[in-house]
Amino acid sequence: MFWKNMNNYTKKTLNQFLKPKNRGKIKNPDGVGMVGNPVCGDLMKVYIKVGENKKKEETIKDIKFETLGCVAAVASSSITTELAKDKTLKEASKITKDEIVKGLGGLPKEKVHCSVLANQALKKAIDDYYSKSPASSAASAKSSASSSAKSAASARGRSKRTRSRAGKAF
Amino acid sequence: MKRIYLDHAATTPVDKRVLKAMLPYFTQKYGNPMSLHSFGQEAQKAVEAARIKAAKFFNCSPEEIFFTSGATESNNWVIKGVAKAHQSKKPHIVTSAIEHHCVLEACQSVEKEGLAEVTYLKPDSRGIISSESVRKAIKNNTVLVSVMYVNNEIGTKEPVEEIGKILEGKILFHTDATQAVSYFDCDVKKLGVDFLSMSGHKIYGPKGVGILYVKKGSSISRIQEGGAQEREMRAGTHNVPGIVGLAKALELIKKDKKILQLRNHLISRILKEVPSSRLNGSLDKRSPNNANFTFNNIEGESLVMLLDKEGIASSTGSACSSRSLEPSHVLSAIGLKPEEAHGSLRLTLGKDTTKKDIDFTVEKIKKAVAKLREISGNVLEEYEQLH
Numbered sequence: 001m002f003w004k005n006m007n008n009y010t011k012k013t014l015n016q017f018l019k020p021k022n023r024g025k026i027k028n029p030d031g032v033g034m035v036g037n038p039v040c041g042d043l044m045k046v047y048i049k050v051g052e053n054k055k056k057e058e059t060i061k062d063i064k065f066e067t068l069g070c071v072a073a074v075a076s077s078s079i080t081t082e083l084a085k086d087k088t089l090k091e092a093s094k095i096t097k098d099e100i101v102k103g104l105g106g107l108p109k110e111k112v113h114c115s116v117l118a119n120q121a122l123k124k125a126i127d128d129y130y131s132k133s134p135a136s137s138a139a140s141a142k143s144s145a146s147s148s149a150k151s152a153a154s155a156r157g158r159s160k161r162t163r164s165r166a167g168k169a170f
Numbered sequence: 171m172k173r174i175y176l177d178h179a180a181t182t183p184v185d186k187r188v189l190k191a192m193l194p195y196f197t198q199k200y201g202n203p204m205s206l207h208s209f210g211q212e213a214q215k216a217v218e219a220a221r222i223k224a225a226k227f228f229n230c231s232p233e234e235i236f237f238t239s240g241a242t243e244s245n246n247w248v249i250k251g252v253a254k255a256h257q258s259k260k261p262h263i264v265t266s267a268i269e270h271h272c273v274l275e276a277c278q279s280v281e282k283e284g285l286a287e288v289t290y291l292k293p294d295s296r297g298i299i300s301s302e303s304v305r306k307a308i309k310n311n312t313v314l315v316s317v318m319y320v321n322n323e324i325g326t327k328e329p330v331e332e333i334g335k336i337l338e339g340k341i342l343f344h345t346d347a348t349q350a351v352s353y354f355d356c357d358v359k360k361l362g363v364d365f366l367s368m369s370g371h372k373i374y375g376p377k378g379v380g381i382l383y384v385k386k387g388s389s390i391s392r393i394q395e396g397g398a399q400e401r402e403m404r405a406g407t408h409n410v411p412g413i414v415g416l417a418k419a420l421e422l423i424k425k426d427k428k429i430l431q432l433r434n435h436l437i438s439r440i441l442k443e444v445p446s447s448r449l450n451g452s453l454d455k456r457s458p459n460n461a462n463f464t465f466n467n468i469e470g471e472s473l474v475m476l477l478d479k480e481g482i483a484s485s486t487g488s489a490c491s492s493r494s495l496e497p498s499h500v501l502s503a504i505g506l507k508p509e510e511a512h513g514s515l516r517l518t519l520g521k522d523t524t525k526k527d528i529d530f531t532v533e534k535i536k537k538a539v540a541k542l543r544e545i546s547g548n549v550l551e552e553y554e555q556l557h
Contacts, residue, residue: 034552039509040508
């Protein structure tokens with residue numbers, strides 16, 4: 001197709017972008033995480049509603065996102081919500097950016113930071129829930145969120161150095 | 171699916187008459203113009219005939235036309251070649267902050283190598299470089315002023331003729347006319363320029379060929395070595411079919427009002443029918459084929475991709491499409507915030523664009539913008555409240 005030369009997005013990425021899952025808000029969410037900044041162009045917000053499974057473990061009962069950003073940002077947000085839904089909070093906080101990239105069938109190198117952002121937004125939402133409720137696992141979830149923040153920064157640094165302008169021919 | 175091409179500032183289709191003129195020079199008259207034999211002679215004849223046609227178009231003499239591989243090479247040649255030719259004093263160059271990257275990066279390169287100092291003039295919020303700001307930037311050691319004729323992103327027409335008058339032929343003056351050739355008067359004498367760059371593929375000619383006009387007696391060094399072509403100023407075998415095609419494309423340029431009317435129809439419909447939209451760049455001092463919008467709360471790459479899915483080819487100044495994380499330097503220079511530059515969309519019309527194409531495109535833009543705004547919700551507003 002003719003969009004192939006626009007950017008090297010996979011079919012999975014384009015499908016997630018064209019038909020994003022779990023788009024929107026949750027009224028009275030149990031946790032919210034917002035990441036990104038308008039300068040780099042991507043802003044993501046993840047809402048979660050926490051429930052319990054049969055083993056009495058806390059799970060992500062519902063999850064929604066709002067994203068202002070590029071194709072990769074929307075697709076990463078969408079796949080992240082799909083990966084996290086119905087998982088226990090513990091499992092969800094262990095989702096890595098690599099799993100998100102894999103779920104999209106790969107991302108162009110300069111777009112990998114979008115997967116990092118989506119991961120961060122999810123973890124921030126979980127942290128937000130823990131910070132409001134006295135749960136013991138708060139500390140471990142927090143540390144994983146802050147390490148993903150670090151890798152987001154380094155991913156941004158990397159793509160800033162790739163200075164080709166392939167998407168735009170002026 | 172019907173495809174609608176609205177990215178003519180990126181490149182244009184080759185006109186069938188241009189292609190026809192080029193074809194014999196691939197398989198029949200394939201000689202090298204530098205060869206002595208009859209094959210070489212017929213190729214040389216074609217190149218010189220093309221040079222005469224081009225000279226007629228730019229109102230100069232054929233010896234002032236130099237064929238290059240395109241405007242990028244022409245622009246690099248002017249900046250580096252003029253800097254190199256004036257090394258007896260450390261030369262100063264005046265240019266604008268909204269030039270094409272090939273001018274800006276050539277300037278940065280001569281700065282880095284210590285060959286020249288450069289002043290980058292800021293445009294006003296409409297995207298216009300004032301001739302007064304050029305006058306004020308002139309110093310004792312200024313050897314070159316380079317200001318583009320028409321900006322490639324926002325289509326603004328710069329006051330080249332006015333700047334030419336201010337410089338009075340005392341300082342070398344270059345204009346990158348790549349986006350202007352199809353729509354504005356490119357008489358080099360009227361413009362008062364010493365150098366003018368252009369590309370074949372922006373005017374329904376082939377890719378990989380362009381021109382640098384060099385006014386007789388202008389002091390410029392060559393930057394490409396290895397052959398005596400172009401009167402020892404530009405080494406490299408002539409792109410004979412390309413040169414023939416370029417001359418034919420220049421010959422076919424016809425200015426008509428239709429494209430301006432269609433463009434105005436596009437702008438007025440978009441601004442009226444898409445909420446929170448604005449036009450970037452001056453409306454009246456503008457190329458008749460260019461429209462550049464910002465839509466709040468959307469990101470340009472996503473919009474370009476949604477439109478592409480509908481068969482519409484467009485372009486954006488968003489960082490996300492540029493693979494560097496910086497938004498368009500042009501939109502930033504006219505004062506757009508990063509999030510406004512990220513939400514930009516450029517549509518550039520061509521000679522085959524119809525009203526039906528425009529109306530279809532407007533409908534699809536309305537839908538795509540609404541869809542992306544659903545996805546983004548109020549995140550930008552919420553972010554701004556938090557920071």
